[in-house]
Amino acid sequence: MKFEEIKNPYTLQFSYIPPQFIERSIITNEIINNFIREVPTFRGMFITGVRGSGKTVLMGDVRNKIGKLDDWITIDINPESNLLDSLARGLYIIPEIKALFVKAKLDFSVLGIGVHIENAELVASNEEDALKMMLGILKKAKKKILVTIDEITYSTDVARFSHAMSSYASADYDIYVLMTGLIENIKAIKNQKSLTFLYRAKARELDNLNITAICADYQKVLALDRETAEALAFCTKGYSLAFQALGYHYWNALSRYGAGKFDIDDVYRELDITLSELSYEKIWDELSETDRKVLAAIDTICKKNNTDAAKVExxxxxxxxxxxxxxxxxxxxxxxxxxxxxxxxxxxxxxPRFGEFIRFNTY
Structure with a gap:
């Protein structure tokens, strides 16, 4: 098997489904089945998890799968934008959907969407009204909408969006929302009890990737024996970023030196740098000084006792x-x-290898 760096199937990029992708079938099916059932249990859902856990990739996978279903429309909107305005514009630029609005003589020109329509049936005065008009037409056409928002955080615009979604739900419009966010950011949103729609949204924390699936992937893609593949898989601890990064650096080592002609510790050093730069430094910066002391204590005790866990006492x-x-x-x-x-x-x-990061940053 020939390994070339330019053909590396693993990636260090964020926010898209990579070539080597381990699907989280249970949570993916749980989210999809919730939205497509006749009466969804939750109109809104959050995917939460630590940085680098694969939240955005999972959301993209769900969006792609639902987008392939008949009568479903998916719209991804920027969390930093005016959410209602972005949603209205996103719907209007879809040709088949725009045709429905034009046929119904809906005038959205006040928002800078489309042109002024003479003898319009309905004229929008703001984004929320425009969306009500759009959703009414889409419901008659038996179209359902999934809105996706990546890395959402609380803001006054998010509050306005939540109130609008509550209004649309009360009118029984077929619009649903899937969001990703860090655990603390989702908690901050849910602590706003007045945001009924988002307060009632289901939060689902990501589990680790399956170690057996990672082992099988490494064994096949990197042409490894079972023992070596298992060692690499366990090293990742099922952390999505580590799975990609370790595969990426191992592939590059194979392409540069050939199988069995490089030191695995060099690959682990590359992994440590990647995890630090893409995730751990940001995680560390967001911790309090006491949080860091607790983590350093856990690492010190585990290293001293040669164990994976430290007793609370x-x-x-x-x-x-x-x-x-x-x-x-x-x-x-x-x-x-x-x-x-x-x-x-x-x-x-x-x-994975967070102890090494802690030692480097505390001693």
Whole structure:
């Protein structure tokens, strides 16, 4: 098998479905089935997770699959834009949809969409009214709409969007919303109890990629034996960015030196740099000083005892913290997706090779 850097099937790019893509079938089907059922359980859904976990890729996969279904329209809108205006414009530029609006003699010229129509049946005065008119026509045409918004954060425009979606839901228009966001940003939105639509939206946190699937991918694409592929797969801990980055750097090593002619530690060093630059530095910057001390303590204890997890009691002693105070930081770090607390009485670092990053940044 010939390996060439320019044909590397793994990527370090964000926000699109890569050539080597491991599908999360369970959550993908759960989201799609929710929206396409006769009466959806949730009109809005959030995909949450730590940076680099594959939120945008999953949303894109769902959007593509739903977009292929009859009578469905998908619109992706910029979270930094005027959401209602972007949605109205996005619908209007779809030729088959625009034709329905023109036929119905709807006038959206006040928004700079289309032209002024003489003897118009309805004339829009703002974005929200324009969308009501559009959705009414689309419902008669038995069209359903999925709106996708990547990396949403709370703002007054998001609040306005939520209130509009509540209004459209009350009118039984067929419009649904799928969003991605960091866990803390989704919580900030859901803490705004007046935003009924987004408050009731289902939040679904991403699970790790399946290690067996990663192993099979590496074995096939990188032409590895089972043992080597397993070692690489376990190194990623199922973290989406690590899966792509490790495959990317291993492929490049094969193309430059050939199988068995390079030091795997060099590949891991490249991986560490990529994880740091594309994810870990930003995660670290967003942590408090005490959060960092807790993480450093977990790493120190695990390294000292040669274990994957550190006992909570040992962590508290190491940083001299009371049980009540520690609980706050424990909960926050688990919720952020950085720490795993599934093992009773213990904590472990959830992200691959994050211990190496911590040591480099604290010692």
């Amino acid at each position: 040992d962590i508290r002693k190491h940083i001299d913290m009371t049980s009540n105070t520690f609980t706050t930081y424990r909960t926050r770090l688990i919720d952020s997706g950085i720490v795993d607390g599934k093992k009773y009485g213990s904590l472990s670092l959830k992200l």
